[in-house]
Every structure is written in C-alpha cells, then in structure tokens.
Amino acid sequence: MDKILRIHMGPDADPVCKETPLGDYAGLGGRAMTSTIVSKEVPPMCHPLGADNKLVIAPGLLSGTSAAMSGRISVGCKSPLTGGIKEANAGGQGAQVLARLGYSAIVIEGKPKKNALYKVVINRNGARIIEDNSLRMLGNYDLVEKMKQEYPTAAACISIGPAGEMKLSAATVAITDTEFHPARHAGRGGVGAVMGSKGVKVIVLDDTGMKMREPKDPEKFKAANKKFVEGLKSHPVTGQALPAYGTNVLTNILNEAGAYPTRNFKEGRFEGGSKISGEAAAEREKQRGGITTKGCHRGCVIRCSGTYMDKDGHYLSKQPEYETVWAHGGNCGIDDLDAIAMLDRLDDDFGLDTIEMGATIAVAMEAGIAEFGDARAAIDLVKEVGKGTPLGRILGSGAAVTGKVFGVERVPVVKGQALPAYDPRAVHGIGVTYATSPMGADHTAGYAVTANILGVGGKVDPLSPEGQVELSRNLQIATAAVDSTGMCLFIAFAVLDQPETFQALIDMLNAFYGLNLTADGVVELGKTVLKAERDFNARAGFTAKDDRLPEFFKKEALPPHNVTFRVTDEELDKVFNW
C-alpha cells in the first residue's frame, strides 16, 4: 500500500489511469485518507456532480493483512445529498483485495467529455480503463455476474447500479461480499451518484498472484492479533449477540424503550416489532436453510451477517441489517420480513441507501402517496426509482427533496440526510451526534463507544446536559479514529469493556508499521480528521444553523413516554469546542 491510483476521466483528454506515490498522504487509511484528500483537493463550493469533485476510495491501514476485522473500505467525496464532506464505509471484500494490490487509495477525478460508461480493471499488472456501454442501467446483481464471467479470477467488484448512473442523491457504491454478491454498500450521502457522474460503472479487482501484506514485526503482530481476536470472542456483544442475531438484535430493545421511530417518527413503539425482530429473522432464516452467522469479509470473527432465503429456499438478500429493517419496516408501518428482505434486495440491486429510501418512503406515505403498512406499495415505489420514472427520481433524491416536493412538514433529516433508527427524543445523546456530525444525521458518527477508555476530554457527568454534549464529542472523535484504521466499528463494543483489547489494536498497528502509537495518538488522529471535515463544511458554507435537528423533535412529544428533544442550541454549539 505505497501508492495511489488516480483515474482522470477528462474532459480535456480520454480517461487515463496513473499511479502516484503517497507523498503527504503516507500513513493515512480509511476515513483519514478520504477526508484528507477531499478537504485538500476538492474546492468546497464545487458542484458535487461536476468535474472538480473527486471520489476517493480507500482501504484501512490494516486491510490486506491477516488482522481480524480489517476489511472496511471508505468512500469519500463532496456529497450531493448534504452538500458537505462525506465518508461512507462498507464491508465486503473490496478493502482486502485493493490493499493486497498495493493501493492506499483510488482517486477518480474529472468528468468524461462524452456520455460513455467505463469499467476499470485492476490486477497485479496495473489498472486499465475500458469503455463498455453494454453495462448501462444494469442492476448490481447482473453487473457483477457479467464481470465474473468476463474476469473469472476477479476477487471483488466496486460498482454502482442504475441509481448511481442517474446520479440520484440516495445512490450507493456497492462492494461484493465473500459470495460475490453486491450486498455491502457505502450507503450514505449519495457517493454512488458521484461515481456515476464520473462515468465509472464498476471497478473489477483481481489480486491473483498477490500476497497478504507483511508486517514489520511479524511475531509481535501475530501475538497482538491473537489477543485482539480473543477479546472479541470473549465479549458478550461481539462473541454472542451479534453472531446469533446480527444487528437486528436491536429491534425488540429499541421498540421496548419507546425509542423506535415508527410511521415517519410519529410514535416510538411499533406494534409489529416482534415480527421483524432479529430473533424472528434468525428463526426464519434457519427454517428456510439460510445462514444466520457469517462475515461480510474474510478475516471477520464477529460474523454478524447471514443470508435471507425466499419462501422457496433461494437466496434473496443478505440478512437485512437493523437500520434496513427499521427503515423499510417500522418506519413505514410494515411488519412483513419477506417484504423487507425484498426491499433490501431491490435497494442493493438499484444501488440505493436503505436508510434514505426507507425514510423517503415514509415521508411519501405521510404525503398520501401510499398507506403506512402497505408493503406492496413500498416495493412498487422502490421499483419506480429503479426505472427512473419522474416519481422514482424524486424519491431517489432522498427524504428532504421528497418532503419538499410533496409539502410534508415532518421530514427527519439533518443537513439533508435522513435520520437513522434511534429517536433522538428518547436518546438525547445520539440526537446531539445526529445534529452536529459533519456527515449529516449518521448513527455511526458517534458509534465507537471507547471514549471512557481513551479519556478524550476527561471524565464527564453523563447525566448533565453538558455531559450529553461532551460524550457526543468524545464519541465522534473516537469513531473518526476507528474509521481511519479501517477496522469494523463493531470492534468498539469489546474495546469499551476490555482495555487490553484496545491495547491489542494499537499493538497491531505499531507492529505492522513499526510505530510507537499510543492511545493519545489515536485521539489526535480522530481530532485531525474531524477538524478537516468541519473545515471543509465551513468553506462550503455550513454554519451553526446546520447543526440542528428538525424542529418537530422539540415540539412533538413522542409516545409512549411523551418526551421531546431538550438539548439547547447553545449546548449543541459547544460540541466542537476543544
């Protein structure tokens, strides 16, 4: 991983691939790499779909090694959904293969001079860009099948579906998983639309002949990785709950707490929650011969994914994640797991963010386009997006646009991006992160619950309003740091409770690169990333007024506990005072 692949698409010349040394970007990975390149090289006021925007794809610092959980890939750009900086990340095989091919990042820049579609093929001999208009409007599933036939030794694909080609703001970048299904997505912020604007349909990665990356100190690295894996396996979340039920284990709990946004955030509890819970899904998957426990990339030891089969026992989709089940389920009043799995499949095939699409359909239902609870109508609406009808293009542009077009007041977005599956009126602390994250409403922006171990900003009283703000700040810093390592965020659960597991992660980084990184160094990395992202947004015109939740969270009490969001604007403005 000592080079960057720059793909210049035009319009001054035909598309060309060029390898460059890392230069100032040495030592960066994942989100640190994408956000640093975007903040330095992309004019903040540029049009997100124009030639000046850049799409940056970066594996993590330990991707391509034998380190467990090191398979996250970051995709960054100026977002067409939020207008600010964006990093969306995904699992799948892309990060491991790209890293083994020696690339710290792919940067796609410029814009083609003609309306053509391209594929990029990368193997041990380098990268080639090939015009291929036969791929136009293919769904991700057909696309990767075609690529596998053309390039039988391909190990992974990074691609867009029709939504990306149409440059819709809810479009994703898909990454193939261990079965070569395009089921893992860098989902948020419309990164797929930016890839579409560059005219790149798919990047085919073939690491035949390439070896696993070697650490500088193999013995220390091996010992640290062993300790890290032991920590993950012994923890009740990473060792038991996630493997057994996946992320959807949260449905019953959020619903019980009255914090499960239901029917476009009108209520906090869904009467059909138990029917779509992780427990119910695991039971159904077992009955139909699906797999309830598998990793999304090789080297994963948590294995929180699975396969969801249809009634005839054929593969329909990966096990839908909690956010997907919520967005297309409770948030739309739908309690049918088969319908939710079908919506997940359609989103993956068209290349759409499941959170944004679920939130958008709920807004459309609020507008009267369909009835809450009508699963058939929800499926038809997503198909409209895939077909690119006028209604579909509105829906594919996200909840904010759809709310405006149909005159809906209750539109749950921050910076134009839909809120995920935790109602901030019940869980104020996460509301602070939704409001202030440079990414727009994002549940993973403050996900890495390591702050108490890192001691970022000192100890705080979590019961005070200041405590909510302090915690959110610390969590956002810690998350930015974990995202930069390229490790799966789910490692954070074990790291929270087990300091020795956190130390094992640092030891792995040090043994691999020959560094002397400390916990303080990790904190500094997180702060540096956040500062760069905040700075980009400020130059793009964002102010404190953009760090707010929609006003209905303060005005409308959420049943059953009848609570409102009570953190003041003044408190929110303190989040980034460090």
Add this chain to the structure above:
Amino acid sequence: MPVKQTPHAELRLTVRPQSLSCFFPLLSRGFTVHAQVGCSIYDLLRHQLNIHEQLLETHVQTVFLNGKAVDDLHQSIIEDGCTLSLSGALPGLVGAAFRKSGFYAGLREAVSFHGTGKGQGLRPGSLTVKLFNLTGPTIGPFFLRYGIEIAGSELEEVFQTCAEPLFEGLLRVKINGRASTPAALRALDLKGQTVRLFVEPSMD
C-alpha cells in the same frame, strides 16, 4: 377418550433439554407470569424464579420496566400488571446506553426508570415478561419451569413450526392434571384459550 378442554388449559410437559429451544421465540413476544408482586426485580428473579446470581449478573445486561430502562434491580419494584423485559448485552452506542448502570446511561435519561425501592408489600399478582435475544436460552428455562401463561394460538404455532424437534424430545405430557400422550397434545384445539404452560427439562 377425548380430554375435556377448559378455557384455561394447563399443560405440563417434560422434554429433553434440546427441545426447550422450541419455546424461546414465544418468550420474546411476551407472556404472563403469576407471582408475588410488590417486591424488587431482583427478588422476583433471584428468589421466586430461582435464577442464579451469576446468570443475572452476566446475562441480564439490559432491563426495562414498563418500557423504561432500569439501572438498579434492587430499587425497581414489580407492581401488579407491569411489563418486565430482559435482554443481554447489545451492540452500538444505543446498546451501550441502555445497558443497566452503564457509562452511557445518561444518553437515555429521558426514558430511564427511577425506582424508589419502596413497594406496597408482597401480594399475589401478575406481570407480562419479555425475554429478548440471549436471555431466551439462558433465563427462559427458569420461567418455563416456574410456569408461564400464553394464548393457546401461540402455543399451536409452536407445535406447527417446531413439530419435529419438539415432539421427538417430548418425554411426558399432563393435560389439566392428567397424564396424556403426545398425540393428544397435538390434537388439542387451543384457539381462544389461555394456557398455563410448565416445561421441565429432563435427561431421561
């Protein structure tokens, strides 16, 4: 001779341990428990259900009383008609926030349960219990042995969806106090009835 059915059927089943899992999906949807109320959550679980101290500490990480997150099992009192939900450790920031007495409990202060530790004294009553995720396999057997009350239609669903492993592991059956057979159990029409269900694991 057909067994006479009552609106409140009582079923006592003895099963091999591996068949217990057939009942776990029922437990997450909620069931009724008749118990002495007016005591703390801890007293109910530890002294009435006889759940081991270590199981409570390690496997019951998240607790809700009437939908509010509980931090102290000793201070939170079970009242007649309440709903008690138990869960293992959960992922994510929100999972950490809902964990009892966790570092991030303040993030969900708006929906926290603040118990006084004072009840109105022990008396017979009932409560709804939900056992989510891994508390089904770990805590569920204690409730099944103690006795739970569910809708007959829900039990019929278990008989249908889990027929093979359940009836293969079914050792003894008592219906309304009388010894019976697996075939009679399968033939029961439980719709519209409430069932008091007792399930005892056995290595026989």
